[in-house]
Amino acid sequence: MKSLLFLGTSSGAGKTTLDAAFCRYLARxxxxxxxxxxxxxxxxxxxxxxxxxxxxxxxxxxxxSGLEPTGDMNPVLLKPSGPGRMQVVLRGKPYMDIDRDxxxxxxxxxxxxxxxxxxxxxxxxxxICEGSGSPAELNLMDTDxxxxxxxxxxxxxxxxxxxxxxxxxxxxIYGTWxxxxxxxxxxxxxxxxxxxxxDASILAPGIExxxxxxxxxxxxxxxxxxxxxxxxxxxxxxxxxxxxxxIHKEFVANLDKLIDSAIEAGVDxxxxxxxxxx
Amino acid sequence: xxxxxxxxEEELAAGNIGCNRSCAYHPxxxxxxxxxFCYCPFYPCEDPRNGYFxxxxxxxxxxxxxxxxxxxxxxxxxxxxxxxxxxxxEAGDHEGMMEIFRETMDRCWKPGRAIMVVGATSDAxxxxxxxxxxxxxxxxxxxxxxxKSQNMSLNSRVTSKGHEIAMVQMLQAQAMGLxxxxxxxxxxxxxxxxxTESQVMVEGKPFGDYDVQSYYNDFVPGPGRDIVKRNxxxxxxxxxxxxxxxxxxxxxxxIYDKDIANxxxxxxxxxxxxxxxxxxxxxxxxxxxGTVELLPPEDRKRIKGIILNNVxxxxxxxxxxxxxxxxxCGIPVIGIIPHADVQLPQEDSExxxxxxxxxxxxxxxxxxxxxRIANFTDIDPLYTEDTTVVFADCPEDVTTADAxxxxxxxxxxxDYMWMEETGIADAIKTMRxxxxxxxxxxxxxxxxxxxxxxxxxxGREPGTHKALGLFDNITYWDxxxxxxxxxxxxxxxxxxxxxxxxxxxxxxxxxxxPLFSMTNHNRKGELEGSVREDEMLYGTYxxxxxxxxxxxxxxxxKIKSRGQVPASxxxxxxxxxxxxxxxxxxxxxAFESGMxxxxxxxxxxxxx
Numbered sequence: 001m002k003s004l005l006f007l008g009t010s011s012g013a014g015k016t017t018l019d020a021a022f023c024r025y026l027a028r029x030x031x032x033x034x035x036x037x038x039x040x041x042x043x044x045x046x047x048x049x050x051x052x053x054x055x056x057x058x059x060x061x062x063x064x065s066g067l068e069p070t071g072d073m074n075p076v077l078l079k080p081s082g083p084g085r086m087q088v089v090l091r092g093k094p095y096m097d098i099d100r101d102x103x104x105x106x107x108x109x110x111x112x113x114x115x116x117x118x119x120x121x122x123x124x125x126x127x128i129c130e131g132s133g134s135p136a137e138l139n140l141m142d143t144d145x146x147x148x149x150x151x152x153x154x155x156x157x158x159x160x161x162x163x164x165x166x167x168x169x170x171x172x173i174y175g176t177w178x179x180x181x182x183x184x185x186x187x188x189x190x191x192x193x194x195x196x197x198x199d200a201s202i203l204a205p206g207i208e209x210x211x212x213x214x215x216x217x218x219x220x221x222x223x224x225x226x227x228x229x230x231x232x233x234x235x236x237x238x239x240x241x242x243x244x245x246x247i248h249k250e251f252v253a254n255l256d257k258l259i260d261s262a263i264e265a266g267v268d269x270x271x272x273x274x275x276x277x278x
Numbered sequence: 279x280x281x282x283x284x285x286x287e288e289e290l291a292a293g294n295i296g297c298n299r300s301c302a303y304h305p306x307x308x309x310x311x312x313x314x315f316c317y318c319p320f321y322p323c324e325d326p327r328n329g330y331f332x333x334x335x336x337x338x339x340x341x342x343x344x345x346x347x348x349x350x351x352x353x354x355x356x357x358x359x360x361x362x363x364x365x366x367x368e369a370g371d372h373e374g375m376m377e378i379f380r381e382t383m384d385r386c387w388k389p390g391r392a393i394m395v396v397g398a399t400s401d402a403x404x405x406x407x408x409x410x411x412x413x414x415x416x417x418x419x420x421x422x423x424x425x426k427s428q429n430m431s432l433n434s435r436v437t438s439k440g441h442e443i444a445m446v447q448m449l450q451a452q453a454m455g456l457x458x459x460x461x462x463x464x465x466x467x468x469x470x471x472x473x474t475e476s477q478v479m480v481e482g483k484p485f486g487d488y489d490v491q492s493y494y495n496d497f498v499p500g501p502g503r504d505i506v507k508r509n510x511x512x513x514x515x516x517x518x519x520x521x522x523x524x525x526x527x528x529x530x531x532x533i534y535d536k537d538i539a540n541x542x543x544x545x546x547x548x549x550x551x552x553x554x555x556x557x558x559x560x561x562x563x564x565x566x567x568g569t570v571e572l573l574p575p576e577d578r579k580r581i582k583g584i585i586l587n588n589v590x591x592x593x594x595x596x597x598x599x600x601x602x603x604x605x606x607c608g609i610p611v612i613g614i615i616p617h618a619d620v621q622l623p624q625e626d627s628e629x630x631x632x633x634x635x636x637x638x639x640x641x642x643x644x645x646x647x648x649x650r651i652a653n654f655t656d657i658d659p660l661y662t663e664d665t666t667v668v669f670a671d672c673p674e675d676v677t678t679a680d681a682x683x684x685x686x687x688x689x690x691x692x693d694y695m696w697m698e699e700t701g702i703a704d705a706i707k708t709m710r711x712x713x714x715x716x717x718x719x720x721x722x723x724x725x726x727x728x729x730x731x732x733x734x735x736x737g738r739e740p741g742t743h744k745a746l747g748l749f750d751n752i753t754y755w756d757x758x759x760x761x762x763x764x765x766x767x768x769x770x771x772x773x774x775x776x777x778x779x780x781x782x783x784x785x786x787x788x789x790x791x792p793l794f795s796m797t798n799h800n801r802k803g804e805l806e807g808s809v810r811e812d813e814m815l816y817g818t819y820x821x822x823x824x825x826x827x828x829x830x831x832x833x834x835x836k837i838k839s840r841g842q843v844p845a846s847x848x849x850x851x852x853x854x855x856x857x858x859x860x861x862x863x864x865x866x867x868a869f870e871s872g873m874x875x876x877x878x879x880x881x882x883x884x885x886x
Binding site: 009083084134136138166167168171172173174175176178202204205206207209210 | 397398399400401490526527529530531532533559560561562563564565566567568569571572591592595596597598599600602603606
């Protein structure tokens with residue numbers, strides 16, 4: 001079993017991108033890798049060759065992995081359609097509409113999601129999963145699928161992506177670790193700090209302290225890169241348009257640039273790769 | 279002293295008059311002030327809690343109590359006035375008056391408390407929380423002052439005494455009903471220069487340039503702590519409450535010892551703290567508990583409440599999580615605040631990040647998104663009009679606009695070079711005469727023919743740079759000198775009044791028809807700005823030029839009809855200040871609706 005789950009300290013922490021970058025890193029090494037996100041809340045969707053609707057982020061991660069996107073890569077897609085209303089897309093097909101009065105059978109849906117995950121795991125050498133939002137939403141902990149949900153259901157080893165741009169990054173990492181339920185907390189092995197500008201040595205005392213407090217390992221500090229990626233999250237407003245030309249090629253070239261600058265900045269991709277085997 | 283004596287006599291005879299709303303200067307200090315003692319019967323009281331000596335003037339040391347609020351408070355007047363009459367003390371009897379003064383101080387003066395709002399991240403909503411809490415407390419009759427020990431911002435304003443402080447502290451002061459905000463409210467202002475250095479302003483005046491290392495290693499342990507302490511103490515002597523604002527997150531454990539903007543400031547002011555977390559991006563519970571738990575115990579115990587801010591959707595959905603958070607931190611969640619749709623000036627240009635347009639009105643105004651954009655609140659009044667403001671970062675944004683605004687910048691030369699590199703400079707030139715173009719401060723300098731910087735004061739490279747050439751003006755940076763001044767002026771062609779302030783290095787040799795004529799009493803008739811009405815070109819150094827309706831309407835009226843149905847005015851052309859005030863009330867309402875007011879008032883009263 002070779003899988004790894006990228007969690008984030010918030011929406012927009014950079015999960016989608018770093019997940020894609022890691023897919024690309026493995027694909028460059030010849031590893032057969034597939035992306036996966038159990039559930040996705042987004043209006044930004046992509047239609048696969050098989051006519052299935054999935055989150056845009058997984059489509060790009062698939063291209064980063066050198067694959068054509070499929071419905072299994074994002075088995076649950078939640079599309080907000082109005083106040084308190086959402087369309088549930090299951091394995092690429094409309095499944096039901098939910099609102100305040102009609103909830104979905106979360107357990108049944110989660111089982112379907114896990115089946116997709118198992119299928120990918122059987123087909124590929126590695127499955128790189130992405131979490132959704134923050135895994136530490138106390139009010140949503142019981143209904144979570146993509147984060148703690150996957151950790152509980154399939155014991156997926158996890159790594160936390162923390163965005164430093166808004167500040168409070170150490171609090172975000174420590175707080176997230178604290179609020180992850182104890183029974184799955186040991187699966188959370190490490191963290192990376194994303195979008196850093198400036199001289200990284202200034203962070204060292206803080207990182208040491210967090211490693212000491214949590215037992216997690218810091219796998220690196222990813223430098224800030226101006227990358228025009230498609231926005232998966234409905235909330236972001238980065239106008240993530242990629243210029244003209246071949247959108248896939250540009251995206252993958254962007255990832256290569258990110259990987260190179262991350263490696264140069266000391267991000268330990270090999271160390272992260274070792275987490276796969278756990 | 280004779281005049282004062284006569285005035286005090288008149289005041290004593292008139293009795294307690296409360297607010298004097300008919301006075302042209304009202305309110306001279308704060309909203310709701312008592313004007314009975316316009317002239318103080320206790321002058322000079324020489325009590326350092328109310329004033330200070332201005333040393334070595336032409337006639338020796340002079341007691342200044344221009345910042346004194348004590349004499350304008352209802353309790354003071356209600357106690358002192360009858361007491362003066364009872365004892366039969368007459369105006370001019372200083373000994374007699376001082377006895378009553380001491381009694382009044384004992385009875386009515388008490389030192390203020392400090393409450394500090396810290397945030398889990400940099401855009402947690404600290405500034406707006408301080409403004410909202412300030413407005414709530416103003417409505418409850420508290421006299422509050424804002425305070426932020428150290429602010430990093432390019433968005434500054436000039437106080438009535440000619441000091442430069444962060445815009446947002448001015449806004450908070452307005453929320454608290456204060457009419458004369460001063461430098462004590464933001465004693466350290468860092469203005470990033472675009473390289474790795476910042477200009478450090480102390481108590482409203484330039485102090486020196488520092489990089490990150492020297493700031494934290496020299497400035498903070500050196501003068502930094504004392505500056506914070508003396509300014510917050512000054513405010514505590516004069517106000518019921520000092521509402522402090524932290525900077526960034528207080529839990530940056532890698533630089534914890536070097537920080538004077540968060541928990542060290544709280545310690546210096548002995549402040550209780552409220553932690554604000556922005557819920558919008560998720561992870562708010564983690565940010566909250568992580569922040570609290572990373573603080574050392576002696577700092578942690580200052581945090582008396584948590585506010586979950588900016589909740590979109592049903593706040594009740596947060597309730598179970600909030601209860602669990604409170605249980606795990608041992609700190610109550612005192613507010614779950616719904617997202618408030620208010621239009622208030624923004625603190626950081628970072629708030630622009632990723633935002634391309636604002637508004638949906640019919641007139642497209644391209645505001646050039648300069649990399650070091652400064653005082654960008656200049657454009658905020660445009661949002662009250664029928665406009666769509668486009669933050670232009672490419673030539674197409676410029677050539678499709680109905681009007682162009684080139685805002686201020688911390689670095690005119692480097693940002694002009696950016697405009698050339700991006701093709702925006704050429705795009706602006708092609709729009710000359712087709713659409714109205716306004717340059718403010720740095721943008722005005724760019725509209726001229728040349729930027730001469732022989733000593734490299736402004737730009738990376740010393741030398742002369744050709745600029746847009748819309749005007750024939752030439753701007754010089756010949757020495758390291760800064761002009762900081764408040765302006766009041768009339769449009770020369772009689773169009774109406776503008777009000778604002780100038781903050782700039784460099785001087786401009788104007789070769790154009792001037793736009794404004796000053797009306798400040800000591801600068802009456804001085805000319806300012808440039809205009810070519812036939813080409814719809816306007817340039818000025820005055821920040822805030824769009825705040826009053828006169829010039830804003832003139833500028834927008836130049837926009838040619840695009841054949842669309844004329845949009846009805848969204849609101850009457852008003853004073854931007856009233857508009858801000860209305861939005862501050864709206865913001866305070868949103869906070870009040872989501873706050874546990876009893877819990878909050880217990881923190882205010884120091885009972886938590």
